[in-house]
Amino acid sequence: MPGLKVRGGLAMLLAVLLCNASPAAAQQDAAVLFRNVRIFDGKNATLSVASNVLVRDRKIEKISTADIAATGQVIDGGGRVLMPGLIDAHWHTMLVRPTPMAALAGDIGYNNLLAASEATATLMRGFTTVRDMGGPSFGLKQAIDEDLVAGPRIYPSGAIITITSGHGDFRQLSDLPRTIGGMLSRMERIGGSMVADSPDEVRVRAREQLMQGASQVKLTAGGGVASPFSPLDVSTFTEPELRAAVEAAENWGTYVATHAYTPVAIQRSIAAGVRCIEHGHLMDEASAQLIAEKGVWLSTQPFLDLSAAAGLGPAEQDKMRQVVAGTDRVYALAKKYGIKTAFGTDVLFSKALADKQGSMLAALTRWYTPAEALAMATSTNAELLNLSGLRNPYPGKLGVVEEGALADLLLVDGNPLDNINLVEDPAKNFVLIMKGGRIYKNSLAR
Numbered sequence: 221m222p223g224l225k226v227r228g229g230l231a232m233l234l235a236v237l238l239c240n241a242s243p244a245a246a247q248q249d250a251a252v253l254f255r256n257v258r259i260f261d262g263k264n265a266t267l268s269v270a271s272n273v274l275v276r277d278r279k280i281e282k283i284s285t286a287d288i289a290a291t292g293q294v295i296d297g298g299g300r301v302l303m304p305g306l307i308d309a310h311w312h313t314m315l316v317r318p319t320p321m322a323a324l325a326g327d328i329g330y331n332n333l334l335a336a337s338e339a340t341a342t343l344m345r346g347f348t349t350v351r352d353m354g355g356p357s358f359g360l361k362q363a364i365d366e367d368l369v370a371g372p373r374i375y376p377s378g379a380i381i382t383i384t385s386g387h388g389d390f391r392q393l394s395d396l397p398r399t400i401g402g403m404l405s406r407m408e409r410i411g412g413s414m415v416a417d418s419p420d421e422v423r424v425r426a427r428e429q430l431m432q433g434a435s436q437v438k439l440t441a442g443g444g445v446a447s448p449f450s451p452l453d454v455s456t457f458t459e460p461e462l463r464a465a466v467e468a469a470e471n472w473g474t475y476v477a478t479h480a481y482t483p484v485a486i487q488r489s490i491a492a493g494v495r496c497i498e499h500g501h502l503m504d505e506a507s508a509q510l511i512a513e514k515g516v517w518l519s520t521q522p523f524l525d526l527s528a529a530a531g532l533g534p535a536e537q538d539k540m541r542q543v544v545a546g547t548d549r550v551y552a553l554a555k556k557y558g559i560k561t562a563f564g565t566d567v568l569f570s571k572a573l574a575d576k577q578g579s580m581l582a583a584l585t586r587w588y589t590p591a592e593a594l595a596m597a598t599s600t601n602a603e604l605l606n607l608s609g610l611r612n613p614y615p616g617k618l619g620v621v622e623e624g625a626l627a628d629l630l631l632v633d634g635n636p637l638d639n640i641n642l643v644e645d646p647a648k649n650f651v652l653i654m655k656g657g658r659i660y661k662n663s664l665a666r
Contacts, residue, residue, distance in 0.1 A: 250276075250292050250293060250657075251274065251275065251276040251281075251290050251291060251292025251293070252274075252275040252276075252292055252293045252294075252295065252627075252654070252657065252659065253272065253273070253274050253275075253288055253290040253292060253293070253294045253295065254272065254273040254274075254275070254295050254297050254302055254629075254631070255272050255294060255295065255296050255297060256270050256271075256272070256296060256297045256298060256299055257270070257271055257272070257273060257297035257299070257300060257301070257302040257631065258270060258271070258297075258299060258300070258301050258302070258635075259271055259273070259283070259301070259302050259303070259621050260301055260302070260303040260304075260591075260594065260621070260636065260637060261303075261304075261599075261620055261621045261622060262303070262304040262594075262595060262598035262599035262602075262619050262620040262621060263595055263599050263620065264591075265589070265591035265592075265595075265637065266591075266637070267301060267635065267637065269285060270285065270299065271283060271284065271285050272284055272285070272286070272287065272288045273302060273621070273629075274288045274290055275627040275629070275654070275657050276292070276657070277657065278626060278627055278656045278657040278658075279616070279624060279625065279626055279627055279657065280621065280622065280623055280624065280625050280626075280627050280629075281623065282623060283621070283622070283623055293659075295631070295652065295662070295664065296664075297631060300631050300632060300633055300634075300651065301631070301632040301634070301635055301636060301637075302621060302629055302630070302631055302632075303594070303598070303621065303629070303630050303632060303636065304598040304599070304618070304619050304620055304621055304625075304628060304629065304630070305346060305347070305348025305349065305598075305618075305619075305628030305629060305630055305653070305654075305655060306345075306346045306347045306348065306349075306578075306581065306597050306598065306630070306643070307347065307348070307349040307350070307351075307563075307597055307598060307601035307602060307605070307618065307619055308342075308347050308349075308350045308351070308372075308563070308564050308565055308577065308597075308601075309350075309351045309519045309562040309563055309564040309601045309604055309605075310351065310353050310498060310519050310521060310562075310564025310565065310566045311342075311347075311350035311351060311352055311353065311564065311565065311566075311567070312352065312353060312354055312355050312566070312567065312568055313335055313338070313339060313350065313352045313355060313357040313360055313361075313374060313376075314331065314332075314335045314352075314355035314356055314357055314360065314412075315354075315355050315412075315568050315569065316335070316338045316567050316568070316569070316570070316571065316574045317334045317335070317337075317338050317569075317570075317571045317574070318331055318334060318569065319531065319569055320390070320446070320531075320532075320569055323412065323569070324390055324406060324407050324410075324412070325406065328410060332359065332360065335357075335360050336360060336363065336369045336371070338571070338574065339360060339364060339369055339370070339371030339372065340369065340370045340371055341574070341575075342371060342372050342574070342577070343370055343371050343372050343653065343655065343660060344646065344647070344653065344660070344661060345575075345577050345578055345646045345650075346578065346630050346643065346646045346650045346653060347372050347577060348372050348373065348628040348630075348653070348654075348655045349372050349373040349374075349375070349601075349602075349605070349614075349618055349619075349628065350372045350373070350374055350375070351375040351377075351435075351436075351519075351564070351601075351604070351605060352374050352375060352376045352377055353377050353380075353438050353477065353479075353498060353564075353566070354377055354378075354379065354380035354388065354412075354413065354438050355379075355380070355411070355412055356378075356379070356410055356411030356412060357374055357376045357378075358376055358378065358411075358432050358433055360374065361374040361376055361433075361613075365613075370660055372655070373613075373614050373618075373628075373655070373656075374613075375435040375436065375605055375608065375612075375613065375614075376433060376434055376435060376613075377429065377434055377435070377436055377437060377438040377477070378411065378428075378429030378432055378433075378434040378437075378438075379408070379411045379412060379413050379414045379425070379428075379429060380412070380413040380414070380438050380439075380440060380479075381413070381414050381416055381422060381425045381426060381429075381437065381438065381439045381440070381465065382413050382414070382415055382416070382439070382440045382456070383415065383416065383417055383440075383456045383457060383461075384398055384415055384417055385449045385450065385454075386415075386440050386443075386447070386450055386454075386456040386457075387440040387442070387443055387444030387446075387447045387450040387456070387479055388412075388413040388440050388444070388447060388450075388479075389413065389415055389447060389449060389450070390407050390412070390413070390447065390448070391405045391407065391415075398415065398417075400417065400418075400421070414428070416461070418461065419460045419461050419463070419464035420464070422439070422457070422461045422462075422464040422465050422468075423464040423465070423467070423468050426464070426465040426468040426469060426476075427468050430468065430469070430472045430474070430611070433613070434474075434611070435474060435605075435608040435611045435612060435613055436469070436474050436475055436476070436477055436496075436607070436608050436611070437465055437468070437469045437474070437475075437476045437477070438476075438477050438478070438479070438498075439457060439462060439465055439476060439477075439478050439479070439494075440456060440457075440478065440479040441455065441456055441457055441462065441478040441479060441480040441485040441486075441488060441489045441494075442454060442455050442456055442479065442480050442481055442482050442484070442485030443456070443481070443482075443539075444479060444481075444539075445528070445529060445532070445536055445539045445540050445543060446529075446532060446536060446568055446569075448533075448535075448536075451539075452481055452482070452502065452539050452542055452543075453482060455482065455484045455485050455488060456485070457488075458488075459488050459491055459492050460492075462476070462478070462488065462489060462492035462493075462494060463492040463493060465492075466492055466493035466494060467493075470493070472611060473608075473609040473610045473611055474607070474608045474609055474610075474611040475494075475495035475496065475607045475608065476492075476493070476494045476495065476496075477494065477495065477496035477497070477498055477517075477519065478494045478496075478497060478498060479498045479499060480497050480498065480499060480500065481499050481500065481501050481502040481503075481543065481546075482502045482503075483502070483503055483504045483506065483507040486500060486503055486507045486510070486511070487506075487507055487510060490510055490511065490514055490516055494516070495516060495517060495607055496516065496517040496518075496519055496562075496604065496607070497511060497516060497517070497518050497519070498519050498520075498564075499519075499520055499521065499543070499550075499566075500518050500520055500550050501520070501523070501542075501543045501546035501547055501549075501550045502542070502543070502546050503546075503549075503550060503553060505553065508553035508554070508556070508557050508559065509557055511557070511559050512557035512558055512559050515560070516559075516560075517559075517560045517561075517562060517604055517607070518550075518554055518559045518560065518561050518562070519561075519562040519563075519564050519604065520550055520551070520554070520561065520562075520563075520564070521563075521564050521565055521566045521580070522547060522551075522563075522580055522583040522584055522586070523540070523543055523544050523547050524544060524547060524583060524586075525544060526540050526541065526544065527570075527573055527576075528540060528566065528567070528568070528570075528573065531569055531570065532569075548586075548587075551586075551587040552587070555587065560600075560603075560604075561596065561600070562596065562600060562601050562604045563581065563584065563593070563596045563597045563600075563601060565577055565580045565581075576644075578643035578644045578645075578646055579643075579644045581593060581594075581597050581640075581643055582640045582641050582643055582644050584596065584597075585640055590636060590637050590638070590639075590640035591637050593640060594636060594637070594640065598619040598620065599619040599620050600619070601619060602617070602618040602619025602620070603619075605618060614626070626656060627654055627655075627656060627657040628654065628655050628656065629652070629653075629654040630650050630652070630653055630654075631650070631651050631652035631664075632649055632650060632651070633648070633649050633650075633651050634649055651663045651664055652664060
C-alpha cells in the first residue's frame with residue numbers, strides 16, 4: 221500500500237539521519253584500550269608508571285601495568301599522559317557567545333544554535349563536564365545527552381533566581397512597576413532568570429527549576445558585575461527568602477548555591493543553609509572562617525584583569541576592578557582556612573574569553589602547584605557535583621582515572637604536572653578527548 225511505503229521510507233530515512241547525526245553513537249559500547257600511558261589520576265601529584273587502561277560500556281573497566289587483552293580499538297599512548305576530563309564548576313552554557321542584548325532580545329532559535337556550537341567548542345577544549353550556574357540550558361543538555369550535539373555533561377541550575385533590581389534582573393526601567401503574579405518579562409519567559417520578592421515566590425521559582433531537572437538551585441544573594449541595577453555592596457534576598465529556596469532544594473535532596481561577593485551576602489547565605497558560595501572575592505577573615513567551620517563550598521574564579529567585563533559599560537567595568545582587586549585575597553583566605561574550593565571561569569558574552577578557559581585554569585598556579593590546580597579542576601570539582609545527591613543527572617564517579625569511574629579522559633602530549641600551560645592550547649596538546657567512553661577527538665588516528 222502507498223501509505224505503508226511512505227511510512228517505511230520515512231522510518232528508513234529517520235534511521236539514516238540519526239546515524240549520521242551522531243558519529244559517536246556507534247562507539248557507545250565499544251571497548252577502547254589505551255596502551256603505554258602514564259596516568260594522572262586526578263588526585264595524586266605524581267604520574268603512574270607506564271600503564272594500560274581498558275574502557276568499556278562508558279566506564280574504566282581495568283587499569284594495569286600488565287598487558288590487557290581486548291578486542292576493541294587499541295590506542296598506543298606512546299608514553300603520553302592520560303588524565304580525567306576537566307570540569308568547570310561555574311559556566312553559563314547559554315550565555316557565552318551572545319551579547320547581553322542578543323541574549324535577552326535576540327532570536328531564541330539562533331541563540332540555541334550558538335550555544336550548541338559553543339558546547340562543542342567547550343568539549344574540544346577538554347572540559348567534559350560543566351556546572352551551569354544560570355540560564356535556559358535544559359534543552360541543550362537534553363540534546364547533548366541524546367547525542368544530537370557534541371558537548372560536555374551539564375549540571376543545570378535553570379533560571380537564576382533574583383530579586384527586583386538584583387544581579388540577574390536585566391529588565392529595563394520601562395518594565396516597572398512589577399505586578400506580582402502579573403505578566404512575566406522576556407528574560408523570565410525564556411528561562412534566563414526569575415524575579416522573586418518574597419519567601420513564597422522564591423519557593424515557587426525554586427520548585428519550577430527542580431521540576432525542569434535542575435541539579436542545584438542558584439540564587440543571587442548580593443550585587444554583581446554584569447547587571448545594570450545591581451551595585452556590588454547591595455545585599456539582596458533576606459534570610460527567610462534564602463531559607464525558602466534551601467528548604468525547597470533539600471526537599472528534593474539537593475542544595476542551593478548563591479552568588480555572593482560581600483561578607484553580609486556570604487554570612488546571610490550560610491545562616492539560611494546555603495551549601496556553596498559562588499565568587500566570594502570581597503570576603504573578609506570572619507566570613508572565610510565561617511565558611512570553613514560550616515563546611516561550605518567556595519566556587520571561585522581566578523579573575524586577574526578586566527577581560528570578563530569586556531563589552532560592558534564603565535560602571536560594570538568599575539565593579540569588575542573591585543572584584544579583580546579581591547582575587548588574591550579570596551585565594552589566600554581559602555588556603556589559610558582550608559576551605560573546600562572549586563574552580564570555575566564564569567565566562568559571559570565573550571567567545572574570545574571562552575577560548576581562554578584553559579588559560580584561566582593555568583592561572584591557578586599563582587596560588588597552587590600544577591598538581592593542585594589540576595586536581596581542583598577534576599576530582600575536587602567532581603566532589604562538589606556530588607552535592608546534588610539523587611538529582612545528579614550523571615551518577616557515577618567523575619574527575620578521576622580509576623576502575624569503575626566514568627570514562628571522561630584526555631590524552632595529553634606532554635606532562636601537565638610539569639607544564640600546566642599545556643592546557644592553554646588544547647587543539648595542539650589534547651591529542652584525544654573521550655567522554656563517557658566515546659572518542660570525540662583523536663589526532664593520533666591521522
